[in-house]
Amino acid sequence: MAHSAATASDDATPIAPALPEGKDAKAFHRMVFIGIAVALAVLPLVLYPVFLMKVLCFALFALAFNLLLGYGGLLSFGHAAYFGMASYVSAYGAKHWGLTPELAILAGTLTAALLGLVFGALAIRRQGIYFSMITLALAQMVFFFSLQAKFTGGEDGIQAVPRGHLFGVISLADDRVLYALVALIFFAGLLLIYRIIHSPFGQVLKAIRDNEPRAISLGYRANQYKLAVFVLSTTLAGVAGATKAIVFQLASLTDVHWSMSGEVVLMTLVGGMGTVFGPILGSFVIIAMENYLAQFGAWVTIIQGVVFVVCVLLFREGIVGLFARLLKKPL
DSSP states (O other), X not given: OHHHHHXXXXXXXXXXXXXXXXXXXXXXXXXXXXXXXXXXXXXXXXXXXXXXXXXXXXXXXXXXXXXXXXXTOOOOSOTHHHHHHHHHHHHHHHHXXXXXXXXXXXXXXXXXXXXXXHHHHHHTTSOHHHHHHHHHHXXXXXXXXXXXXXXXXXXXXXXXXXXXXXXXXXXXXXXXXXXXXXXXXXXXXXXXXXXXXXXXXXXXHHHHHHOHHHHHHTTOOHHHHHHHHXXXXXXXXXXXXXXXXXXXXXXXXXXXXXXXXXXXXXXXXXXXXXXXXXXXXXXXXXXXXXXXXXXXXXXHHHHHHHHXXXXXXXXXXXXXXXXXXXXTSOO
8 A cells, every 4th residue: 555655656747847947047037037027117108007907917816826726736716715805805995994005905915815814724624626626615605795795885896996095195096107006016926926936935835736745754744834825825816806906996796706716727727837927928818818809709708718728738838838848947
């Protein structure tokens, strides 16, 4: 029995392809970060700022989800709960409590973190599909709570959320000023996730993801690490949801619906699960399809499904994962 378990663990393949990382890889990543920073500065001159802000919010959401799935090996079907609840709290705080934008976003983020701590403590007791089903069930509880609670506005949601003044001084009424804030939040979140992935904590996460029994035998408390990455992921998802509420001045049931959880999975897989930059490209592709193919109505969903099937069949590692394999550099 022990021999068969060891053989099974030896045959286990990691979620993301293991590409060598060294000084060259770090230098390459610095260039990628510089490229992203330049793109964030230049793109508003070419594309509509509100569209870009939507992409950045969902990119941060996908990055947070990828931290959990790609590096923690935990597939959550209920990440919309944290994204949406943070959106509700941020919107309510800005509209009814008169909070400034940064405090409203902080309130939403803390709500997502607390919710993630409670739900994570329950969910990580199980593994595999059972873990995924528990996260989905908990997320559906949040959806029905949001539907019935008075402060959420029910089916109408919370509308006309004021953007307010950042730190009580800088007006965010101008889309370009708000874009600068959203871009800064996104870039800070990306840097934080990159640091987490390449920290000793991140290395232990990868070890647990690839071979949990072996990591436990080395003395690591796997459940504590999994709960920590779960809370980190839900917190960052909360930042994305809270920021989105300020950008669109709206928090609605769409943000907590199960389809939102499916959408972030799609973004992550299309871009490249287990890659640092894949979810960013995946978010851009999916949001661009939703916006520029809106004239096709319900057919957009079918087109997204076709894109997803093609990605799974032709390159399992996603678009960025494919580039990483071709360049032989971790992305």
